[in-house]
Amino acid sequence: MLIPSSLRPLDGRFGAGPSRIPAAHLHLDATWMGTSHRASPVKSIVGDIRNMLGTLFDLPEGYEVALGNGGASLLWDAIGLCLVERKAQAASFGAFSGKAAAAIAAQPQLDSPSVRTAEPGHAIECVNEEGVDTYLYPHNETSTGVMLPVRRWDGLTVVDGTSAAGGVDVDISETDVYYFSPQKALASDGGLWLAILSPAAIERSERLTAERWVPDLLNLTKALEASRKNQTVNTPALATLNLLHAQLRWMLSEGGLAAMNARCLANSRIIYEWAEATSWAHPFAEKDYRSRTVVTVDVDLPAEEIVEICRRSGIVDISGYRGLKRNQLRIATFPQMRDQDLRALAESLTWVGQQLDPR
Ligand SMILES: *Cc1c(COP(=O)(O)O)cnc(C)c1O
Numbered sequence: 001m002l003i004p005s006s007l008r009p010l011d012g013r014f015g016a017g018p019s020r021i022p023a024a025h026l027h028l029d030a031t032w033m034g035t036s037h038r039a040s041p042v043k044s045i046v047g048d049i050r051n052m053l054g055t056l057f058d059l060p061e062g063y064e065v066a067l068g069n070g071g072a073s074l075l076w077d078a079i080g081l082c083l084v085e086r087k088a089q090a091a092s093f094g095a096f097s098g099k100a101a102a103a104i105a106a107q108p109q110l111d112s113p114s115v116r117t118a119e120p121g122h123a124i125e126c127v128n129e130e131g132v133d134t135y136l137y138p139h140n141e142t143s144t145g146v147m148l149p150v151r152r153w154d155g156l157t158v159v160d161g162t163s164a165a166g167g168v169d170v171d172i173s174e175t176d177v178y179y180f181s182p183q184k185a186l187a188s189d190g191g192l193w194l195a196i197l198s199p200a201a202i203e204r205s206e207r208l209t210a211e212r213w214v215p216d217l218l219n220l221t222k223a224l225e226a227s228r229k230n231q232t233v234n235t236p237a238l239a240t241l242n243l244l245h246a247q248l249r250w251m252l253s254e255g256g257l258a259a260m261n262a263r264c265l266a267n268s269r270i271i272y273e274w275a276e277a278t279s280w281a282h283p284f285a286e287k288d289y290r291s292r293t294v295v296t297v298d299v300d301l302p303a304e305e306i307v308e309i310c311r312r313s314g315i316v317d318i319s320g321y322r323g324l325k326r327n328q329l330r331i332a333t334f335p336q337m338r339d340q341d342l343r344a345l346a347e348s349l350t351w352v353g354q355q356l357d358p359r
Contacts, residue, residue: 001355003313003348009341012310015317016142016163016294016332017184025187025246033238038231042238045245046230052248053194056166056257060173062199066220066227069234072162072181072193074218076103079158080110081212082205082220083177085133087111089153091126093118095143095323100136100160109212120144120324121296123289128154140164142184143321145285145296145330150174156201165194166247167264167293167335169257176201185260185293185334188243192236197224251335260335264292267333267342271295274346280353284328295331296320301356303327309352315345 013020032041050065059065068074080088080103090101092115104113114132118124123146126135135153140146142163150159150170158177161170165178167185172178179195182188197205202224208214209221216222217233226233251260272290275281275297284296299306306329307319320328329349333342 001309001312003309003315003351007344007348007351008313009315009344009348011338011341012313012315013317014315014331014337014345016330017181018190019184019187019332019334020336021187021189021243022247022250022336025243025250028242028246030238030242033242037235037238042241043230045241046227046232049241049245049248050227050230052245052252053196056248056251057170057172057178057196058257059196060198063172064197064202064224064228065194066197066224067192067194067236068217068223068226068232069191069236070193070217071190072160072179073099075179075193075195076100078218078220079134079136079177080104080107081214081218082209083134083156083158083201084110085204085208087113087132088134088136089114089116089126089129089132089155090135091116091124091137091148093122093124093144093146094120094138094141095321096160096162097138097141100138104136120326121146121284122286123148125149126153134158136160138162139168139170139178140291140293142294143324145291145294146289147285147291147293148289150178156204158201163294164292166251166257167260169261172196182240182244182247184332185264185336186244187247187334187336189237189240192240192244195220247336261292263335264333267337267339268292268295270339270342270346271297271331271333274349278350278353280357281329281349284326293332293334295333297329297331299327299329301353303329305356306349306352309355310348313348315348318345
C-alpha cells in the first residue's frame with residue numbers, strides 16, 4: 001500500500017532530530033571545509049554564529065554564547081560539575097528531562113536533587129525551595145511534546161532549550177543558562193552543544209571549576225574561554241557549523257525569533273487541528289502546554305502500520321518516542337518545515353486511516 005503521490009508532501013522528513021535540513025543549505029560554497037578550526041575563516045564563522053545567536057535571542061547585557069562538543073547531553077554532566085553548588089531541583093516529565101535529573105542525581109559531590117515529576121503528556125514546573133541553588137527544566141520535552149513557560153526561579157535557572165531553541169519565543173533574561181543542540185529547530189547536524197550564559201552562571205562556573213576537579217571537556221569555564229576566541233576546546237565538526245550558520249542567516253533574514261515562533265505556531269496548528277478533526281487521532285499533550293515544535297498525537301489505529309506505510313511512501317520519522325511505548329505519532333513542526341508539507345502530511349495520514357479502517 002502506497003500513499004498516492006498527489007497527496008504526499010514534497011519533502012517527507014518530519015523527524016524531531018536530526019531534523020530536516022533545507023536542501024539549499026546542503027549546497028553551500030564552503031571553501032573553509034577541511035581547514036583549521038584554529039584559523040580564519042573557520043574562526044570568523046564561529047564568531048558569526050555567536051553573534052547571530054546573540055541577535056536571534058536578543059541577549060541581555062553581559063550574557064555570552066559558549067559552544068563545545070558533545071551535544072546537549074554532555075551538558076547534563078557539566079551542569080552538575082560546574083554550576084550546581086550543593087543541591088539542584090529538576091522538573092522531570094519525559095525522557096530528556098528525566099535524563100537530566102538522573103545525571104545530577106548521580107554526582108556524588110552533590111546533595112540529592114529534588115525531582116518534581118509528572119506523567120508523560122503532562123507538565124510540571126519548578127517551585128522555589130529552601131536550600132536549592134540551581135533549578136533545571138526543559139523548555140520543550142521532546143519525547144512527549146510538552147512545552148513549559150520559561151521563567152526564573154530563586155537560584156541559577158538552567159533551561160534545556162534543545163528542541164525549542166530557534167522555534168519558540170523566549171526571554172533570555174529569565175534564564176541563567178539556555179542550552180541546546182543544533183540538530184533540531186536549528187536544522188544543523190549533531191555533535192555540538194551551545195549555551196547562553198548569564199553573568200551569574202559565568203561567575204558560578206568560574207568559582208566552582210577553580211575549587212573542584214572537573215575534566216577539561218566538561219569544564220564550562222574552559223569552554224567559554226575558548227568560545228570567546230571563537231574556538232572550541234577540541235575540534236568541532238565543520239559541517240555542523242556550516243549548516244548552523246546557514247540556518248541562522250535564514251532565520252534572521254526571515255524576521256528572527258518572533259517570525260520563527262509564528263511559523264512554528266502555524267505549523268503545529270495544522271497537525272493539532274487535523275488530529276482534533278480526525279476520529280482516530282487525539283493530541284497527546286496537556287492542552288495548555290502543547291508544544292509548538294514537536295506535536296504528539298495518540299492514535300486508535302496501529303501506529304506501527306501507519307508509520308510503515310508512510311515510510312514506504314517517503315514520509316519518515318513520524319513514530320512516537322520509542323521509550324514512551326505509546327500508540328503514537330510524533331511530528332516535528334520546526335521553522336524549516338513548510339506548511340504545505342504539513343498539510344500534505346495530514347492529508348496523507350487521513351488517506352492511510354481510510355485504508356486501515358474503511359468505515
Ligand atoms: C535531543 C535533545 C537532547 C539531546 O541532544 P544531543 O545533541 O543528542 O545530546 C537533550 N534535550 C532535549 C530536550 C532534546 O530534545
